[in-house]
Amino acid sequence: MNNFYKIVLQFFIYSFIGYIIEVVVATYKEKRLIINRGFLIGPCLPIYGIGSLLITFFLQKYEHDIVALFIISTTLCSTLEYLTSLILEKIFNLRWWDYTYRKFNINGRVCLQFAALFGVGGVLIIKVINPLIYKYLFTLPNILLKSIVLVFSFIFIIDLIITFIILCQIKINVTKFSDSTQKIKAEMKKQFTKHLTLKVRILKSFPNIKSIDNSSFQKFQKIIFKAKAEVKNIKNKVKNSIERTK
8 A cells, every 4th residue: 555655656746846847948948937837726747747657667677778768768758748638639629739840740749859858857767766766755654655645635636626627618618708707796806816817827838729729719818818907907996995995
């Protein structure tokens, strides 16, 4: 049973590492701090966690063969990225990333440049990061290890549920969302702002996101930014009202 908790903890560790990598790369490219990475609310990119587990389970035997480790990691993680892109597109009718502008890409879902980075990542996981995790984190007392995993799992599941609901609204509930913004009331401002924040975060996290129906998604983007402006206007009115009563 302890092995199960260790596997789950490793998933969270690498999901967080992946988030940090994405933030650093995006910040470097944009020349400003970018923290909106991935579609989850928390600092977690599950695709990195899943990829690390696949590498750990299937490629540990290539620990002393760096060439084989690099090649197989490249293939394995690129396959995972391709399937993830395809599955997300089928579920939400949205194209989350597109590499068609890069050389040596496959249907815009994977490209040689990032595939090579996956290979390097696989080598680092087996040769450097996993040994550190096993040496320090996996020596924690069992009760502490289980407590950490249970807390992280609870937060992750809640995050996943909320995000999935919002993403389903993006796909099928644009009209209802639009109506809600037009009829917004002061007493529902807090919850509406919470949902709006996540939707805007998704657009920021995936600036090149594409809808299978481009016209519908462009309409949705206009609704999002209009709604954001409306919420800001409400906040200003509330602030002004408070100041007048002082």
